Amino acid sequence: MKKILGAALLATSVAFTPNAFADTADGKSLLGQPWEKIVETAKGGQVNWFLWGGSDDINKYVTEYVGGILKNDYGITLNRVGLTDTAEAVNIVLSEKEAGVTDKGSVDMIWINGENFRTMKQGGLAYCGYTDTLPNNKLVNWENPAIANDFGVPVDDCEVPWSKAQFAFAYDTARTEKPPKSIGELIEWVKANPGQFTYPAPPDFNGSVFVRHVFYHAAGGVENLLGDFDQAKFDEVSAKAWKILNDMEPYLWREGKTYPTSVNALEQLFANSEVALYFNYEPAGVGLNIENGTFPATVKGYGLSDGTIGNTNYTIIPFNSPNKAAALVLQNVLLSGAAQYEKAKPDVWGTQPAIEISRTADDIKAKFASIKKHPAVASAEELAKNALPELQASWISAIEKGWVANVGQ
Amino acid sequence: MVGKESFSIRSIRVLSGAVLITWLILPLVPLAIWSFAKGWFFPDLLPKRWSLQAWEYALSDLSGVMDSLWLTVWISIAATALSILVGIPAGRALGMYKFRGKELVELLILAPTIVPGIAVVLGIHSVFISMGLNNTINGVILVHLIPTLPYMILVMAGIFANYDPSFEAQARSLGASSAQTFWYVTLPAIMPGIIVGGLFAFLVSWSQYILTLLIGGGRVVTLPLLLFNFATSGRNDITGAIGMIYILPGVIILLLTAKHLSGRNGAVGGFGRI
Numbered sequence: 001m002k003k004i005l006g007a008a009l010l011a012t013s014v015a016f017t018p019n020a021f022a023d024t025a026d027g028k029s030l031l032g033q034p035w036e037k038i039v040e041t042a043k044g045g046q047v048n049w050f051l052w053g054g055s056d057d058i059n060k061y062v063t064e065y066v067g068g069i070l071k072n073d074y075g076i077t078l079n080r081v082g083l084t085d086t087a088e089a090v091n092i093v094l095s096e097k098e099a100g101v102t103d104k105g106s107v108d109m110i111w112i113n114g115e116n117f118r119t120m121k122q123g124g125l126a127y128c129g130y131t132d133t134l135p136n137n138k139l140v141n142w143e144n145p146a147i148a149n150d151f152g153v154p155v156d157d158c159e160v161p162w163s164k165a166q167f168a169f170a171y172d173t174a175r176t177e178k179p180p181k182s183i184g185e186l187i188e189w190v191k192a193n194p195g196q197f198t199y200p201a202p203p204d205f206n207g208s209v210f211v212r213h214v215f216y217h218a219a220g221g222v223e224n225l226l227g228d229f230d231q232a233k234f235d236e237v238s239a240k241a242w243k244i245l246n247d248m249e250p251y252l253w254r255e256g257k258t259y260p261t262s263v264n265a266l267e268q269l270f271a272n273s274e275v276a277l278y279f280n281y282e283p284a285g286v287g288l289n290i291e292n293g294t295f296p297a298t299v300k301g302y303g304l305s306d307g308t309i310g311n312t313n314y315t316i317i318p319f320n321s322p323n324k325a326a327a328l329v330l331q332n333v334l335l336s337g338a339a340q341y342e343k344a345k346p347d348v349w350g351t352q353p354a355i356e357i358s359r360t361a362d363d364i365k366a367k368f369a370s371i372k373k374h375p376a377v378a379s380a381e382e383l384a385k386n387a388l389p390e391l392q393a394s395w396i397s398a399i400e401k402g403w404v405a406n407v408g409q
Numbered sequence: 410m411v412g413k414e415s416f417s418i419r420s421i422r423v424l425s426g427a428v429l430i431t432w433l434i435l436p437l438v439p440l441a442i443w444s445f446a447k448g449w450f451f452p453d454l455l456p457k458r459w460s461l462q463a464w465e466y467a468l469s470d471l472s473g474v475m476d477s478l479w480l481t482v483w484i485s486i487a488a489t490a491l492s493i494l495v496g497i498p499a500g501r502a503l504g505m506y507k508f509r510g511k512e513l514v515e516l517l518i519l520a521p522t523i524v525p526g527i528a529v530v531l532g533i534h535s536v537f538i539s540m541g542l543n544n545t546i547n548g549v550i551l552v553h554l555i556p557t558l559p560y561m562i563l564v565m566a567g568i569f570a571n572y573d574p575s576f577e578a579q580a581r582s583l584g585a586s587s588a589q590t591f592w593y594v595t596l597p598a599i600m601p602g603i604i605v606g607g608l609f610a611f612l613v614s615w616s617q618y619i620l621t622l623l624i625g626g627g628r629v630v631t632l633p634l635l636l637f638n639f640a641t642s643g644r645n646d647i648t649g650a651i652g653m654i655y656i657l658p659g660v661i662i663l664l665l666t667a668k669h670l671s672g673r674n675g676a677v678g679g680f681g682r683i
Contacts, residue, residue, distance in 0.1 A: 096538060
């Protein structure tokens, strides 16, 4: 065993020759440099981007479109690493930090938001302070609190936005005539249609945001919940929310004895006609799911009259990425009007841009104006009229824990 | 060998074989159908629309499935070969000799099958980083030995427990060199164990996810990494197509070694207790 280990150790240490291109692990030295210099430094390098890999459409956009631009225009090789769960990439960075790897990390960029961003920021795992360096940063409206805060955590120059998403429901017009259009209606509808509704158990990302909608409803509006965590307020509102959800439980799918563990499980239940309602934080998914055959063509997405919660997702560069220059170039490409437009096309992905379209060049503006959304996807403008903010992460984790203890038990 | 089997034993054998095949094959049928379906909704017995899209994606450069297939084959074969190299002497020591602390050694060898991988994988990752083995194929092969070795060593220990070393002594007394003795006497006797243990090792390495992801750091993309992306995201069509490719090597190896697995060839070495 020792011999084999030794031999392998030797083999790999020999293989570990320094890269031919510049090592840009030292992020501070990149700050304030002219952009041309950073592009020049990044040339011939590589960037390892870790992101959820469960959609062939997104994979295609990232590998072919974004990877093509990086290769042809900048000479950078994009290595897309598909994840089942974003936390896996955060864990890699975390254990590298614990092992003292400060400049040879494996991860150059992560598609991220919410809880995982909080972990990265609090753990000092993020490369910060660089957004002004990116030329396309001017397209981002940092004045917008929904951009400047990631689930209530101030971004503080530690990540750049990629897309916006807003929670929306979907139903099958062939099976359901009148879906509930508000949380209040939904609560009544569930009781009138036993077995036709369920939601993924928090802390599933989408199950958790559904429970927050009920929470907002119980609080009589989100205004009462914004700001720092308030135990007294939480106790008051949560008692009402848990009562609503517990009263609902016997009317859920399988009498509420069990909950789906993920939004994908809910997707399957909906596709198999076991439940009548589906929801997702990414409303464009309904269109993609119809096109790829997961949902029948009679499915339609919609928002709620009392509003749905919106969020922004971002890309982050870990503190120990050895390819920071290439990662910056990648982020700049992602923020460009052309790449944001491509991503917004319904047959590519259909997700909402994180940049201000009004700040882009005229031809890009015209292209955005020409986008015809997938007919089944809830209109982003309609949804945005009733957009609700996310709560701070401390509220969210309290709600998730409270659900597990009081409803899920 | 036993003479003719009685009729009832024969029919039980045929029946259990049929049940086993049903259990193994039936779950794969929907997977195969899904891989050619474009939507398959309740209560349709078969998909209404068929499509080759999932296969096109799975076989395209974009998905990287074919590159992953060869890489995974190489990693699993290498991990199996190393397991055999380590497993033979370790199994011999555990199967044939009594020594102080043997129970402890057995427990330590079994530990990776008892302790859930997720609990130790971050610690393993730190160790591999400090040795400079992370993000390399070699590192992934080495880390796969942790889950494969228990199976290999236990099978070999069972073989050696029934093994009579006096055959080796006879060969040596007749003038065979130690290499010749191993090649002509020991190896044929323990071959059934090597095949069974090797098959276990191959399949265990073949299905590793979290160890490969962390130690490989995204540079070493094996088939399970691609498969689980889609399996967890509800894309049954692509999961079906990659899944069909995924089970292929296992089936081929099973067919190649099937005649050694009947248990009858165990006669020389025999599967015994440690």
